[in-house]
Amino acid sequence: MAVPANQQVGRGSSGWAVVLRRWPSWAPYAAAVWGVAYAAVQLAWVARGIALPLGAHHAFPPAVQLVLAGLALLAAGACLAAVRARGRFARTAAGATLLVVVPVFVLGTFGAPIEFVSLIGGAGPSGAGLAHLLLDIPGAGLLLVTGLSVRRRARGRCPRCGQAHAWGSDRPLEHPAPSRASAKVQVAVYAGMSGILPWAITKTIWTLGGDALGMTAEQWRAANADGSGVTKALASVGIDFTVLAAMLAWFLMVGLMYRWGQVFPRWTLFLSGRRVPRLLPLIPAWLTGLTLALYGTGILVAFPFFFAGAGGMAWMTAFGGLAFAGLGVGLLVAACSYAARTRPACGREA
Incomplete structure (x- = not known):
């Protein structure tokens, strides 16, 4: 059974479907909350002497965790500025900040599948390393979609779908017909x-x-x-x-x-x-x-x-x-x- 072209998900949807559909409005705030929480966790780990593992037998120095905490707070401020700033300079500065900090946290997801395979295989992942991945992955995702919506708005496009249209971004979604790769x-x-x-x-x-x-x-x-x-x-x-x-x-x-x-x-x-x-x-x-x-x-x-x-x-x-x-x-x-x-x-x- 094939899904027809232009399948719509509109105002009739309810619950989580509506919340997810409106992600450009809440993702920046969620990313800001995550940034503050991430920084707090890193600072708490440094205070308690918990280091981020680097491989099986090494760990990052505490200075790296302090830098990550600072970048997370910087990202939180940039997310809020991206949606609340009125001037063009402020919006540009927020977008540039996200462009710098987002790759850092995306690279922080490195090793996620290895930890997952180790967990399934019964080898047991490292505690701090696994906790950091579980904390970093949702944050990297929120920062990515926030940066995407900021970039689309700067280009005068819909922050949700990326298309140039005159109607609002809370309309029904039209999904393309299933297709195969080239x-x-x-x-x-x-x-x-x-x-x-x-x-x-x-x-x-x-x-x-x-x-x-x-x-x-x-x-x-x-x-x-x-x-x-x-x-x-x-x-x-x-x-x-x-x-x-x-x-x-x-x-x-x-x-x-x-x-x-x-x-x-x-x-x-x-x-x-x-x-x-x-x-x-x-x-x-x-x-x-x-x-x-x-x-x-x-x-x-x-x-x-x-x-x-x-x-x-x-x-x-x-x-x-x-x-x-x-x-x-x-x-x-x-x-x-x-x-x-x-x-x-x-x-x-x-």
Whole structure:
């Protein structure tokens, strides 16, 4: 069952649908509240000696937390100024401030999918690191949509849909008909997906008891003896947990490219035929894509300096960098295409 073109969500909607539809009016205030709360948490952590982890064995110095607290307060002030300022200079200054601080908190979401996979796998994420991610992710989202609405207003466009129209922004939303990604996007995404194959094949050989890259299955199990019970249970039947997680990223990428990612297919039972909320696939795609793209690219850049000539494990490191970078870039490309194809517009009729 297909969702028709120009499907409307109008004044007849109630509850959370109406609240979400009016996000340009409340998002800046919510972002300001978040900024104050974020700064308070960081200052409390510094006072209690709780540091933000940097990897498994290192932590950021307290000065970094103080800087983050200051930037959060600056972002809160910019959000309020963006909606309350009357002069052009004040609005421009607020927009420029958001342009500087938003990327900082977006980069703060780095590692979210890694923590999530660790949690599902039973390895257990770090307390302060997980708490910071849970605090940073909604704030980064609020700052992004606030900056987006400010940018649209500055260009004389509707802050909600981004289109240039004479009617108000509280009209019914018209959603485009389901569509598939262009051929160029599909080629780019599938090319990124293919980067995982050397890494996935090698790990699968080890979990099945074979030898690869000069390492036996026994050596691989010994090197991963500290894994969680879930990881070991899956490995006992020939399934590597990280490969399984990568397959979920594959599924997400495919859904972002085709129509069934915009309308729930028949196998979803009672959801069949309903429109998929845009943010349902976009949020995990953006979070995971950003982390994997940065992580994988970093491995590939560092490989010639630290891993070259190290034997079979050097190849595995290169395979991992190729897999993560490919998955990350593929997710970001697919997400950008999906966001453009599913972008709604404010309708004429109330």
